[in-house]
Amino acid sequence: GENVEQHPSTLSVQEGDSAVIKCTYSDSASNYFPWYKQELGKGPQLIIDIRSNVGEKKDQRIAVTLNKTAKHFSLHITETQPEDSAVYFCAAASTLTFGKGTMLLVSP
Amino acid sequence: GAGVSQSPSNKVTEKGKDVELRCDPISGHTALYWYRQRLGQGLEFLIYFQGNSAPDKSGLPSDRFSAERTGESVSTLTIQRTQQEDSAVYLCASSRVGEKLLFGSGTQLSVL
Numbered sequence: 001g002e003n004v005e006q007h008p009s010t011l012s013v014q015e016g017d018s019a020v021i022k023c024t025y026s027d028s029a030s031n032y033f034p035w036y037k038q039e040l041g042k043g044p045q046l047i048i049d050i051r052s053n054v055g056e057k058k059d060q061r062i063a064v065t066l067n068k069t070a071k072h073f074s075l076h077i078t079e080t081q082p083e084d085s086a087v088y089f090c091a092a093a094s095t096l097t098f099g100k101g102t103m104l105l106v107s108p
Numbered sequence: 109g110a111g112v113s114q115s116p117s118n119k120v121t122e123k124g125k126d127v128e129l130r131c132d133p134i135s136g137h138t139a140l141y142w143y144r145q146r147l148g149q150g151l152e153f154l155i156y157f158q159g160n161s162a163p164d165k166s167g168l169p170s171d172r173f174s175a176e177r178t179g180e181s182v183s184t185l186t187i188q189r190t191q192q193e194d195s196a197v198y199l200c201a202s203s204r205v206g207e208k209l210l211f212g213s214g215t216q217l218s219v220l
Contacts, residue, residue, distance in 0.1 A: 001166070036211075044199070045211070089151060098151040
């Protein structure tokens with residue numbers, strides 16, 4: 001089955017800085033890679049996703065890059081804001097194997 | 109409804125009791141997923157339904173866990189003879205085939 005590793009487990013940044021979260025996956029057949037944001041007491045919310053036929057996708061301050069050869073993908077958040085503070089999960093494969101999550105803390 | 113609905117939102121039970129957790133997916137979503145999330149941990153895949161069949165049950169941790177789905181509608185996750193290690197948030201998600209998963213808010217299960 002698929003195995004997804006996510007790093008770092010925690011990330012602290014100052015407001016306005018950029019944040020990068022990285023994930024690696026094991027199954028070369030995986031072709032769909034979403035990122036979810038989970039705020040305290042809520043279910044995960046999809047924030048961006050990418051399919052294997054593209055290398056990068058951007059949506060305002062959020063971008064995802066995919067390197068299929070190396071089997072890794074990354075979430076980039078620019079101009080971070082305190083409301084970006086949450087746990088972020090990456091996932092891969094058809095039944096979505098999730099990484100263990102990254103707690104992002106943005107200090108004002 | 110507008111989103112995936114899960115009930116109850118919180119469930120406290122005694123060790124050894126059976127519990128049923130319910131998920132109402134978004135109308136038209138043929139795929140339904142159950143995940144478990146222990147405190148401070150990631151999402152652990154339990155089971156996937158396509159319609160009312162379950163092509164992937166690989167994540168169910170033991171034979172105390174079972175799930176059913178009625179057509180392309182409600183699903184029930186049943187945990188028999190609950191143990192303290194079953195305490196977690198149980199999350200349900202649904203999607204159209206090949207499209208993004210949308211999650212419910214989860215059921216917080218506490219086994220005393």
